[in-house]
Amino acid sequence: MDPGRWSYVAVLGFVLIGCLWLELALRTRVLVRTRRLLASMIVPVLVFYAWDAYAVASGHWTFDPDRILGIRLPGGVPIDEVLFFLVIPLASILTLEAVRSVRGWKAGDEP
Amino acid sequence: MTYTQLGVLAVILVVAFDLWAARTRLVTRRLFWVSYAIIVFFQLITNGMFTGFGIVRYSGDAIIGGSSPDAGPPPFIGDGRLAFAPIEDLLFGFALVLLSLSCWIWLGRRGLQRTPLAGPPIWRRAPTEPDEGP
Numbered sequence: 001m002d003p004g005r006w007s008y009v010a011v012l013g014f015v016l017i018g019c020l021w022l023e024l025a026l027r028t029r030v031l032v033r034t035r036r037l038l039a040s041m042i043v044p045v046l047v048f049y050a051w052d053a054y055a056v057a058s059g060h061w062t063f064d065p066d067r068i069l070g071i072r073l074p075g076g077v078p079i080d081e082v083l084f085f086l087v088i089p090l091a092s093i094l095t096l097e098a099v100r101s102v103r104g105w106k107a108g109d110e111p
Numbered sequence: 112m113t114y115t116q117l118g119v120l121a122v123i124l125v126v127a128f129d130l131w132a133a134r135t136r137l138v139t140r141r142l143f144w145v146s147y148a149i150i151v152f153f154q155l156i157t158n159g160m161f162t163g164f165g166i167v168r169y170s171g172d173a174i175i176g177g178s179s180p181d182a183g184p185p186p187f188i189g190d191g192r193l194a195f196a197p198i199e200d201l202l203f204g205f206a207l208v209l210l211s212l213s214c215w216i217w218l219g220r221r222g223l224q225r226t227p228l229a230g231p232p233i234w235r236r237a238p239t240e241p242d243e244g245p
Contacts, residue, residue, distance in 0.1 A: 026232045036224035040215040060114045060173035067166045089211035096146040101230030105142040109219030
């Protein structure tokens with residue numbers, strides 16, 4: 001496969017490099033709370049998958065076929081986009097927990 | 112609906128979810144807004160890569176600005192764009208981030224892996240282990 005097809009996924013790799021270190025350095029304890037993390041992703045993935053399918057069908061946005069993996073899921077959603085809808089919630093949760101780790105501010109879920 | 116309309120609608124719906132459905136009330140918390148400020152900074156970089164390299168292109172019929180050009184990057188700023196990406200992406204991103212964080216906090220409040228809590232950073236002393244009883 002042409003390496004350019006990994007362009008989209010490479011951007012997601014950049015996001016992961018930017019945030020995964022927080023789990024160790026700031027002890028965010030997000031990855032170790034795996035069930036909570038995965039459950040948190042269910043609603044965002046479903047909602048934004050539906051939005052993506054609508055946007056693709058309506059022509060709001062298109063993907064360069066030479067820069068995505070080329071696997072399309074029902075509704076014409078590239079698999080790269082599904083990975084996006086998993087990586088962004090992960091990065092967001094890691095960031096929130098990193099700020100909480102440093103500042104100690106309340107999030108509303110404290111015991 | 113256009114991307115612009117959908118973006119505004121999504122932000123309204125997700126804020127309503129946070130305030131009144133999940134009742135996580137993150138938009139009332141400093142923790143959320145400081146976190147979002149960090150996230151949106153990195154969103155501009157990554158979105159700039161998606162749009163500046165032409166991985167994703169937008170139709171001028173769906174956004175405030177014009178269509179992404181067939182060759183070369185769209186404007187870095189101006190014509191309804193910021194860091195190559197349509198400003199509508201800020202609405203899309205805000206909705207995705209707030210919905211994800213609201214779900215995370217809601218599940219914690221419900222008791223799903225509420226602990227271990229985050230912190231402290233490695234440059235601070237770890238919480239002391241409870242002393243062994245006599």
